Amino acid sequence: MLTLQFVPYTEIEYLSSVGRIRKLLNITKENRIVLLQGRLRKEEETELIKATMEEIDKDFKGIELSVIYPDKKESDLFRKIKRNFVNMLLGDRQGLTIIGPASVVREIKKDPDKIQLLTEDDTKARKRRKS
């Protein structure tokens, strides 16, 4: 059974970068798939990868990570400035970040508009069908 946990941006808004990463990793380590409203800062994404690497052991194999983000190509300059200003003040709440434990989520395939979560169960089922 897959468990998805939605994390609204307000839950991480006032946390430090370390606090945000800790919170998201803790949920993932409980074998739940995180659906985070918005996205982490770019440096936080690399920090998340670093923290993940530090915690890999025989039970925790790492994470699968994907960010779905609305197309940045905005023709309206005013809207672009407004969005950047809001992001600066309130954080980037647009889009969706998906973080799954590697033991549950085998792969996240992403085309710009479509996202597919390939789970470990799917992989096993495919192998069974082939044999």
Next chain:
Amino acid sequence: MANIFEKFIKTFFKNLFRRKKHIKLGLYGPPNAGKTTLANKICEDWLGESMGKVTNIPHETREIQIKEQISIKSGKKEISFNLVDTPGIATKIDYEDFMKFGLTATKAKKRAKEATKGVIDSIRWLDNMDTVVVVLDATKDPYSQVNITIIGNLEARKIPVLIVANKVDLKKAKIKKVQSAFPQYHVVGISAKYGNNIDEFYEGLFKVVG
């Protein structure tokens, strides 16, 4: 005559005081994209020696490798750099994956531990780079979050980037897909293994370094 003389003097002093560009050039990318193969190709072309071991097992490079004082020339242009080959960046490492390549459990666990440290080192070294070549496997999905995170971080640090779509010798390679994933960057399709389009790569490097 006076004009020719003036031109000669200008060129003479320009060449005399031209600063040779010396930079730290990093090779970044996911595991098994061909970073060390490209590092070897660059070193063989300009130093006559290779740099690191290449195998088909992921995370072969688990420590930062540096080759100092490489100078490449194209016409009158010259850049001199220290080449930094980094371990592949990944979000997951499972020792059992290495066992599929015939490694014993002990060796696979050791490799996994070294690989996790390698990923951390690669990320730490991002701040030390002056220019980065992001090496992607053109046969794989370019939209992976690791690729996007690496390139996004380089962009945030204002580090010039050249994207290499490697393994164009393979039928499954799709350079256009890599180009459409990163339209704001110069993407060069090469085969580091066989040297296809390597001159185009060097030209791209000159353009990015400026």
